[in-house]
Amino acid sequence: MGLVIPDYGLLFWMALTFLIVLFILKKFAWKPILSSLKEREDSIEEALESAQKAREEMGKLHADNEKILAEARNERNEMLKEAKEVKQNIINEAKNVAAQEAEKMLETARQFIETEKEAAVNDMKESIASFSIQIAEKILRKQLDDPSKQKDLIDQYLKDIKLN
Amino acid sequence: MEIKKLVMYNNFTRNPLFFSLFVLLFVFMLPTEMLAQHDEEIHETKEKGFQPGPFIFDHIADAYDWHVLTIGENHYSIPLPIILYSESRGFHVFMSSKFHHGHDIYNGFKIELDEASPNKGKIVELLENGEFEKPIINISITKNVFALFFSVALMLYIFISIAKSYKKNTGKAPKGMQSFFEPLIIFVRDDIAKASIQNKPEKYMPYLLTIFFFIVLNNLLGLVPIFPGGANLTGNITVTLVLAVFTFVITTVKGNKAYWTHIFNAPGVPWWLKIPIPLMPVVEIVGMFTKPFVLMVRLFANITAGHIIVLGFYSLIFIFGEKSIFAGYGISIVSILFTIFMSILELLVAFIQAYVFTLLSALYFGMATEEHH
Known part of the structure; x- marks a missing residue:
């Protein structure tokens, strides 16, 4: 029976000691321990949260970068297209100008040839005329040696005049 | 030294080798304790033979000196x-060795x-x-009171x-003893x-932590067979009574209107269960x-039972030893x-009982402070 009957001496010491220990531990152990545990947990949570935020921001930045890149790509494409057009234009223009120039040169050459030809023909005409006159002179001289013939010729002329 | 030991404790949970060494330590220590207890009664044993009853009960009971x-x-x-204080002789303080x-x-x-x-012992x-x-x-400092002081000092x-070390290591990872106790806390x-407690659980934390560690520590010290362990403190009805009374007082004082x-x-x-015969209120008050x-x-029964079983097994050695030394x-x-x-089972029980006591205390506090819809 002694086993289940409380002993008052032990009861006194137990209650007293337990109360004192409870208060000492509460003040000097549990409070600082629990508050630093809480502090640490809070700081960990905060760190995790800010990491999450940073990650989100990074994602946003990445998306922005993508957008900027895409824009840049588009711009580049457009610029290339424009440049191509400009090039084509320049080439076309140059071709036109060159063709015109060539035409002009051809025209000039043609004109020059024409003029030269005309001059040559005129020269030839003159030469032929003078040759003809000389020849005619020579022929006339030979034919008019004979007086009868001279008479015939005069008659002829006269006949012609009449006719006219 | 203390820290090193606790770091080793920390290893037990992971390292089976340490655990088995720990168990082996028990094997070597327990017989010493039993023999010491047994020899005290040697002179009586010579006449009456070995009596396991008194042997066991003397061991688990309180004493005025600490037999080593x-x-x-x-x-x-x-x-x-x-x-002591008595009416006729007044106040007395002396050492138990005088007896x-x-x-x-x-x-x-x-x-x-x-x-x-009825006053035996x-x-x-x-x-x-x-x-x-x-x-x-x-109000003598008995074996249990001394064990109480020792465990409390520890x-x-x-x-x-x-x-x-929490103050010193602010914002750093826990170290040594700190990292052993932190998961428990x-x-x-x-x-x-x-x-268990919906309404401001942090208010009850100091009490719950104190009883949890008080019970665990004393359960474990009770398993250590050599001085200053081996006192059956948490298997003493007075100690469990005081702990239960504290839980009762807190529950009753903190009880709200709903409770x-x-x-x-x-x-x-x-x-008709309340009027005219207040059956339910009586049941609830009980x-x-x-x-x-x-x-x-x-708590008392679990811890005492563990001690009794272990002592019972050792009594067997002496009961058989009296018949024949070889049988012993x-x-x-x-x-x-x-x-x-x-002993391994008791290590488990040491934690389970502390857990159960603390959990039930917390549940009672939770019930007393719960806000009903």
């Missing part, structure tokens, strides 16, 4: 202070050794009419130094207090007291094997 060792006929005990293990009368006081007396005073009576006040040392906070309404006018119960009573008995040696193998098993 017996070599032959010489008893070596640590004397403890006796503090010479209960054989002498000192200043009119003696330890009652008579088996038949207690200090009694010799009155003028020749009768013996207990003195009015006896607790204060451990937790105040942990608190210091978080376990008590998250799985006991926060899981008292539930006791005196339980909602959802037919009216329940208020049975809850801490069960707490008290559960033979049965000792079985006894030791069973005791190893029991």
